[in-house]
Amino acid sequence: MPVDLKPPGLAEALVAEHFTVSGPDLQLGGIAVRELASRFGTPLFIYDGAVMRRGFRALTEALRGFAQVYYSIKANPAPAVIRLFASEGAGIEIASVGEYRAARAADIPAANIIFAGPAKRVSELEEVIAGGIGEIHIESYEEIGRVAAIGARRGVSVPASIRVNPVAAAQGGAMRMGGKPAPFGFDEEDLANVVAAVRAHKAIDLRGVHLFAGTQILDAGVLLIQWKHAIGVAGRVAALAGIPLRTIDLGGGLGLPYFAGEKPLDLAQLSRGLPDLLALLRADPLIAGARLIVEPGRFLAGPGGIYVAAINAVKTSRETRFLVTDGGMHHHLAASGNLGQIIKRDYPIVAPAHMDARERSPMTVVGPLCTPLDTLARKVELPELRADELVAVLQSGAYGRSASPAGFLSQPAAVEILVEDGQIEIIHGGAE
Known part of the structure; x- marks a missing residue:
């Protein structure tokens, strides 16, 4: 039986916050989604440049006077997206030489790129x-030797930081990356040996530390606890090395x-906690002059993107209504629940050409x-839709096409475009 959804759910809140609606149409960059789907075909990733810029500016303002914002391009390595964040003043965090090449191709200065990852060749x-x-x-210790050998051979001192796998007290988030055995970085308990190994090589210029304790953190308090811990670790490393970081x-x-039920990260709460961290930083002369970096990916790229698929068939099987689309997990693995979810839950989904529909x-x-x-939603409330109409998955600007098994079953690749102020940039496929 159709229901009239009240109060608005997460999908409606996200649309109201980030996009515009004109009559029945969801619009990105001033253009109706159904017009873009008609022009470029489906499946289709659409990125709204203005939404991404607003997110970057909001975070930069919240961290003003505290930290610089780098864009982690693993979230979305599309050249247009890299250039967009670089034009806003972001540095770039990479995890492969392919991402390094993408950053340099987008005219990112080498000095603005940092390179992490546990298995650099x-x-x-x-x-x-x-x-x-x-x-x-x-x-890793192997990496210490490799970096030092390359630097010595080239006659340079390579700028480097030590990545630390923090103790359990600093962990948090939906995917915890610290406080347990992990391939990422050196265990915090082994810092004395690590610092000694790095300092033994003149071809390594020890600049600082890098901690990453978790991902998908929605609680500002958890971030503040982690950042406080990182400042403490930095002080210990500086003391062990006998140099300022x-x-x-x-x-x-x-x-x-x-x-459903999740709330956005409270940037105002995050900002209110920064003076205490700055005081802690400035109390230690060996780290007082250090620049702090925050390197989000999904937070910056995710809200500005949607994934649009066309309905191929509508069918009922044992009282369950199925919308069978031309897009799925091969383009958007995360939305299918097969990228890190333990309990599969539905991403926010809308019918972008029926935004004014009341019954769902x-x-x-x-x-x-x-x-x-290959299931994008298990029980999502939508209007009655027919074949050839559209569905759109929100929060799809990060970990979409590049994080998915695009070759599975040899289905066609998804098109990617960036729209801003009525202008369209084709990123992948979809030549008009």
Whole structure:
């Protein structure tokens, strides 16, 4: 039986916050989604540049006087997106030489790039050191030796920070990356040995530390606890090394609301907690002059993107209403629940050409793949839709196309475009 949804849910709140609606149409960048789908085909990722800029500016303002914002391009390595954040003043965090090349192709200065990742190949280290790099974040004893050898061979002192796997007290978020055995960085308990190993090499210029304790954090209090811990670790590393540190990378981990009941990260609360951290920083002369970095990816890119699929068929099976679409987990693995979710929950989904519809019913939205894993929503409230109409998955600007098994079943690739103020930039496919 159709129901009239009141009060507005997460999807409605996100639309109201980030986009515009004109009559029945959801608009991105001033253009109706159904017009973009007609012009470029589906499945289609649409990124609204203005939404991404607003998110970056809001975070930068919240962290003003405390930390610089770097964009972690693993979230969305589209050249247009990299250039957009760079034009706003972001530095860039990478985790592969492919991402390094993407950043340099987007005209990012080498000094504004930091390179993390637990398994950097020798060839990758060679290329970034030869081409220039702001910092390499060292994560293993083998990497200490490799960076030092390359630097010595080239006659340079390579700028580097030590990535630290923090103790359990500093962990948090939906995906916890610290406080347990992990391939990321050095255990905090081993810092004395790590610092000694790095300082033994003149070809390594020890700049600072990097901590990353978790991801998808929606609680500002958790972030503040982690950042306080990072400042303490930085002070210990500086004391062990006997030198001032120039960089403290606090990591990323800033989250987005994807599921019913989740609330956005409170930037005002985050900002209110920063004076205490600054006081802690300035109390230690060995780290008082260090620049702090925050390196989010999904928080910056996610809200500005939607994933649009066309309905191929509508069918009822044992009282469940299915919308079978031309898009699915092969383009948007995260929305299917198969990228880190333990309990699969639905991303916010709307019918972008029926935004004014009042009556809605529970639908299951599935893709074209021959697997039950290819499910984009299990019980989402949508208007009565027919074949050839559209559904749109919100919060899809991060961990979409590049984080998905695009080759599975040899389905067509998704188109990607960026829209801003009525202008369209084609990123991938979709030539008009």
